[in-house]
Amino acid sequence: MPATDTAWIVLGRSGDDVVAVDLDGTGAEIERLSIPRSEIVAWIRDRERAAPVRWVWHDTPVWYDAVLDAGATVERAHDLRLAHAILRDAAAVRDDAGLRTATAWDAAAAAAAVDDALFDLDAPEASVPEGVDEALAEFARQRAALAASERGGALRLLIAAESAGALLAAELRAAGLPWDADVHDGILREMLGERGGALPARIEERAAEVRRILGDPLASLDSQPKLLRALHRAGLLVETTSRWELRRHDHPVVEPLIDYKRLMRLYSANGWAWLAEWVRDGRFRPVYVPAGVVTGRWASSGGGALQIPRQLRAAVRADPSWRLIVADVAQLEPRILAAMAGDLALARAAAGRDLYEGIVAQGTLGSRAEAKVALLGAMYGATSGDGGRLVPRLRRAFPRAMALVDDAARVGEDGGVVSTLLGRTSPAPSGAWSRLQADATDVDASDSDASRARRYARDRGRFTRNFVVQGTAAEWALAWLADLRGRLARLPEVGEADAAPRSGPAFARRPHVAFFLHDEIIVHTPSVHAEAAADAVREAAASAGRLLFGDFPIDFPLDLKIASSAEKS
DNA sequence: CGGCGCGGCGCG
DNA sequence: AAAGCGCGCCGCGCCG
Structure with missing residues (x-):
């Protein structure tokens, strides 16, 4: 009979068996059971049914997919791989427990390796350790790191949420998104036309129209360099073939070409081939x-x-x-920013259903469209265009929120790291980035070295600026x-x-x-x-x-x- | 032939 | 051709 004060059950392999170790709330071992692999799914189901615990395992899908297939679910888990990644980078964690030197836990997702290994025998990806002793040791390191951290409470919350997400990700795949292949097929037929020749009818028509207007019956429309040359020959002097630039030109080829690209994109990314590959039995x-x-x-x-x-x-x-x-x-993200920064003025603008309209109602900006690009510009670090032009207005109206993202940008430009509300921390700059910055301060650094370093610093600042908001969202x-x-x-x-x-x-x-x-x-x-x-x-x-x-x-x-x-x- | 970088575009 | 963040996937074209 399992002890009633079990807080966690750590699972891991030991030889051909699975070993399950009950731990109490202090991490002390209560009991240890060896279970044949063929029985582990039923055993997990029965233990969970008797009394839900937090399951501690090296990688959620490796354990949980089989449980789901058997028709069972579990309430809570602690995913050692995901928790390790959070704690390894967390600025609020001191490494007394040796967490950062346990590099075996830095490996890529084990589940991906399992999938690939079936087909790709010569390149088995590294996976995190599966053994029960390694799991127990890593779990102990993680608990010690959390206990020693001044932000242990928030990080525990983050790890619990991250692990619940890992359970849900497996469940999403098991449940599937109900997908009606006939409706999908109908949309494709209506937009692309019938399948017949090399390409669906509507795509063929649009391609022919483009080639006729270009006066080039063999023009390649799918190769960027060739298409660019064909456009130049026809007098359309664009620098790229992107829709964004094409749209700004008044030329008869623009409309059919953009339409061709739109249809071709649908056909190649989410056409009948995608449907056949990804939708089975009415589920994506x-x-x-x-x-x-x-x-x-x-x-x-x-x-x-x-x-x-x-x-x-x-x-x-x-x-x-x-x-x-x-x-x-x-x-979501502007609301997150308002709350993180404790910015009551921005929170007030968010009080209605539409935060952007709230900003207009406060008189900060003139239109909803302006409010939107300004706020996105503030969170993404816009320096020019409408966003860049309007951000200063936001700085005056919402100084606390803007200070939060501006500070995050400054820290990033200086090579520092930033953290989300619950303590997920941005990666440190790469060695190459740091060398570039250091070299630019040398006495013999050229102007171009310096300006390149500044550009890279700004790039990193925009990343850390956005990291705090996107990550907390x-x-x-x-x-x-x-x-x-x-x-x-x-x-x-x-x-x-x-x-x-x-x-x-x-x-x-x-x-x-x-x-x-x-x-x-x-x-x-x-x-x-x-x-x-x-x-x-x-x-x-x-x-x-x-x-x-x-x-x-x-x-x-x-x-x-x-x-x-x-x-x- | 496979691997990879790039342009382009879908999503938030 | 983005300006201004984060992704994945496609086709092309180059490379070894």
Whole structure:
């Protein structure tokens, strides 16, 4: 009978078996069990069912995918690899515990290595250690580092949220995003025309039109250098072939060429080949990579999960007798900035639904469009254009918020590191960057050395300026997801008649998150629970705001709809 | 032939 | 051709 005071169970391999070590809240070992690998999934399921604990493992998908396949879920985890990456870089961690010298834990995602190893035998990627003794040692180092840190509380929160995100990323893949291949096919046919020749009919037509106008029946439209030369021969003296530059010219080839590029992009990135490769049994199952971005945002690998064009949103369709909750946060990053900086004036502008209109209402800027480019310019470090021109107005109106991003930029330019609200820290500058800066101060440095160094310094300043905001926004989003996961899991299951079996056994009968993209989520839910699920989405957003910012007066209003399709209205 | 950098463009 | 952050994927064209 397991001890009731188990706080964590550390899992790891030992020979052919798995060893599970119960630890109490102080980290002391309570008991140790050896379990054959063939029984580990059932064992995890039974332990979780008896009393949820926090599962400590080297890499979430390696352990959790099999649990999900078996129809079970777990509530909480501690992902050693993700936690290591946070603590290794954290400015608030002193390395008394030897965390930074445990370099085996710096390896790339083990799950990716598992996938690749099947096909790529000569290049097995390094993976983090799987053994139980290594897991116990790393977990001890991490707890010691947290205990010694003055920001241990915030970092614990961040690691818990990051680990919950890792659970969710695995769950998103297991559940899949409901995707109607017929709707997708219909959109492709309508936009691209019938498939027949080498390219769909509409693309062929547009290409022919471009070549006719250029007077060049063999012009290559897909090779940038060749297209550029063809445009020059036809008298269109552009420097690039980008849509942005083309649009500024008044030439008959511009409209059909831009249209050709638009259609070709849809065809090559999300056409029938994508559909055949990525949509199976009515589900799109992308690979999410939690913390794949240095700021803590998620990345994706394969399927372009984070780049699905809005044109295809209509293909995201709920199963029969199910609904989608589609929700995104209005102006997440400026709200995050206001709250982090404790800027009451910006918070006041954010009090309505539309922060940009709030800035206009305060008289700071003249139009919503101006307010938007100015604020984006402040967060991205614009120096010219409308953004750069308008940022000084914001500095006068919102000095605290602007000081926060300006300070972050200055620290970055000087080669320092910056941290998010919960303590995720930006990477240190590369050796090459530091050498460049050092060389530029030499007495014999040339003007061009100096100006190049300044340019690189500014580049890094824009990165750290944005890091604090983007990274803290990612923390808010993780908190939102983690809280929502818990709330949805407590909603009742539906009967067999209303199940959505393609979602996989763990999710076929209850509301679950089906998509996540920085500040937006889609929940797939039985219709009978749609209102309750929508409430959970809203309550989780409010809860995330309180968790990060306490009672600071900022809210995170959602654009939320309950519908059969994810199409933007 | 595969690997890689680049231009271009989709997303936030 | 972005100005102004963070990504992934495509096709091309060069390289070894």
